[in-house]
Amino acid sequence: MKRLLISYISAFIALGLPAQTAQRMDGLTPEQKSMAINLTLTGELSTERNGDFRQIRDLCFQLRHLDLSDAHSLVIPKNAFHSRHQLETIILPKTIKTIGTQAFFACDKLNTITIPQSVESIGAAAFSECKNITELSIEGSPKIGEYAFAHLAKLKTVKVNSKIPPKAEASSFYGIEPGKVRLIVPKDCEKAYKKATGWSRFFAKPKMPHEVSDPQTCLTPYPSEMIIAKGAKPINVQTAWRILTPKMDGHCDILNNEVEQARDILTARIGNIVNSRQHGRQLILAIDPSLSDDEAYTLTVNLNGINISGKTPRGVFWGLMTLDQLLRGSGMKDCVDAIPQLTIKDTPRTHVRELMVDPARTFIPYEDLRDFIPEMARYKLNALHLHLVDDQAWRIEIKKYPQLTAQASSRWGMDDIEAPYNGFYTQEQMRDLVKFAERYHVEIIPEIEMPGHEVAAISVFPELTCHQRQVPVRTTCGVSNELLCPGSEFTYEFLGNVFKELVSIFPSKYIHLGGDEAGNPALDCWTDCPKCQALKQKLGITTTDRSENWKLQGYLFDRIIKLLRDTHHKTPMFWYETDFKKIQPGCVTFAWRNGLTDKALDAAVANNALIMLCPGEHCYFDYPMAKGDMPEKNWGMPVTSLKDTYSLDPAWGKGKDFENDNLFGVAGTLWSECITTPERIYYQAYPRAIALAEAGWSPQEKRSWESFLKRMRPVAKDMMRRGISFSMEY
Structure with a gap:
C-alpha cells in the first residue's frame, strides 16, 4: 500500500512537470514509464514484439498526453493503443502511412x-469506441476501413482537406446521425461528399439494399438439422410483432424471462413491438416436453410467424439466440428485411460449453464481468468459470477471513508492468452475478486453488504452509513452491470455512479445486515437513523422499472432495496432472496440458470420471491467435489460431462410448497475466470462443472450416457494429 501511495503522489506531482522526452521507450527507466503523464518520443519507433508501441500501451498506464510529431514510423500498428483509457491527446508522426486495425480502440478519453x-x-x-472525441481532422485522403470511426458519441466536427472524398466504407462512420455532426470540406465539394459512400451518412440515413437472411451463412453454431422451404415466399420481419406464450399444463409462467429476452431482441433489431392483444406478426414461445434434451429447441418460420419450442426455458432461449442471428443476417445493418420459411431442430453435442476468466491476475470490474455474459450466450456458451484466487490475488470476500481481501486483493506490478492491480468481489455482487447470468442460462462456476497457486492466501495466513514462512503476494508469472500443508489441520479448517461460504453464494452443482502446478519441482516442499512426514507414516507411506508425495495431494483432495460431496452436495472439478494417480469417480477433470490430453482421457475412463476438454493447443485463448497478435510480449506462449480451436473434436477420436459416458464438455481459458483491460478479454476470447461454441454444440458431420469462415463474416460485422473488440487475425 505504501508503494501505491507513493505512485499516486508521484503522478500528482508529474501533472505539473514538463513532458519527459526520449528518442525511444528503451531510453526510459521502468519507473519513468509507469509514472509518465506527458511523453514525447523523437526517434525511429519500433513495431517489434516488445517495441515502442507495446511499451507505451502496456507500461505507461498513467499516460495522458503523447507527442510523436518528431518521431519516425511508417505505421501505427494494429492494437497499438488498444483500450488505453487514460490517453487524452496524441500527436501522430508526420511520416505514417498506415493506421492499423483497432489501433485506438476504446481510447475513450481522446478528445x-x-x-x-x-x-x-x-x-x-x-x-471505434473513442466516445470522447469531439473533433476529427483528416489532412490527406486515406482509405478508411469498416467501422473505423464508429461509436464516436461526442463527435461534433469532422474536417477533411481533400477535394475528392477519401474512399470509405458505408460503415466507416457508423453511429453518426445526419445533421448532428458538422462536416467541413473544401469549398464547392459538399455535393461530392453527399454522394460518396460512407460520407453520405453525414447528410442522410444510408439506404441499405433489401436483404433476405441466408441461414446457411449466418448461423453459428450451425444447427443439427435445418430445412429451408425452397420456393416459399420469405416472411417480412420489418413489421409489428407480438409475443405469445400459449397456456399448456401451467408452463406459461416459466417463460417470463424468455418473453423479456424476445422483447429485447425484437426491440433492438426491429423496434416495433405491440402487446399481445394488438395485431402483429406472431412470435410464439412454448414448452415441448417431447424434445429429447433440456437444451433442445425447434424453430419454425412460416407465413403465420415464428414458433420456438424448447423442452425447457433454456432450450427456448437458445432458439431465441438463433432467431437473433437470423434477424442479423449478413451483419450489414441492424436487421434484415425478411427471413426464409424454414424448420430448425437443434440439440447440443456437449452439455457444458465454458469460458474461464481469471480476475486473480488482472481484476475484472464487476460491471465488465457481468457484461461479458450476454456476449457468451449469443453463441450458446453456457458456463462461466471464475478463477477467483491465485498467487497474485484473492478476489472473493470471505466473511470469516476479512484479511484475505483486505491484504491480498492489491499488489503492485505484473512482470514488466509497473501498475496497481486492485479489487475484489463482494458476496452480494457475486449473488447478483449469479441472478443476472440465470437470465442468459449461463452457470457461474467458482474456483478456489489448492494446494498450489495459493500464495495470496499464504501471504495472509503463513500457518497454511509447511514452514509457516511469511511470503508476499506474487507479482510475476510462473509457479511458486509455497503450497498448502496437507499435514496441518488448519489447512482443512481454512478450506472448510471458505467452501462453506462459497456454496452459499454460488448455487452451481460444481466447484473447481484447482490442483495444477503444485510447485516446481512438484510437491517438493512437503519432503522436509515434519507434519507431512507424520501424515505419511499415518497413511502407511514408507518413502521419505518426494517420490510418493503425490499421495499427500490425493489425501488432501479426498478430504475436500468428501466435504463438498457429503456436506454441500457439490461435484468437484480440478485440472488434471499426472500426479493424480487416482481420480474419484464422478469428478470432472480438465484436460488442459498441451500434449497430455490422451493421458488425461485415459485416466478419466479408467476411474469412471468425467472430462472437460480444454487442451492448450486448442483452447488457451490467452495465447496469441497469430504471430505478432496480442499479447505481443508474454512468457513464451505458442500461437493458438482460430483454425486450431475450430479443429477441436470434443470426442478426441475416442468414439461414441467415450462421448456418451465420459465427455463433460469443452472449455476455453483466458488466463490474464497478459490481459490488462476488460476490452482485451473480448479481444482474446473472440472469435475463438465462437469456434469453441460450435465444436461443443454442432454435430461433427455438420462442421466445416470453410463454412465457418463464411459464417464468421456476418459475425465480425455485427461485432464491429456493436462495438465489440475481437482479433481479426484469421
Missing part, C-alpha cells in the same frame, strides 16, 4: 485527433 497528410489507410475499427 481530438488529426490524421496527417501522409496517411494512406486507416484500418477497421481503428478509432
